[in-house]
Amino acid sequence: MARSVGARDGLATERRYTTRVLPVGVLRGVRDALLRRPGGAGRAGAIVAGVAAAAGGYVWGTVRARGKRAPFETPVGGDHAESGAVGAVPARERAAA
Numbered sequence: 001m002a003r004s005v006g007a008r009d010g011l012a013t014e015r016r017y018t019t020r021v022l023p024v025g026v027l028r029g030v031r032d033a034l035l036r037r038p039g040g041a042g043r044a045g046a047i048v049a050g051v052a053a054a055a056g057g058y059v060w061g062t063v064r065a066r067g068k069r070a071p072f073e074t075p076v077g078g079d080h081a082e083s084g085a086v087g088a089v090p091a092r093e094r095a096a097a
Contacts, residue, residue: 026044028043028044029041029044029045
């Protein structure tokens, strides 16, 4: 999805959820913990841990993808170079030919 509409628009829903819904969940969990309601601190901690794990995975994947990506030639019939479309030739293979 992000490739077809761009990363910014493709991740808009996730960004909105992360910046609006999850903080409210953390605050409610902290409030419940302060009011000595069961599960409040655990819920807040689980949300924070989940967001941290997702962010770490995103950073890890982005760094790995950038390190392994080779520039591709645009294949005949469209701009599908980044997707590894059939007919795309890495620059290092073009140079060796």
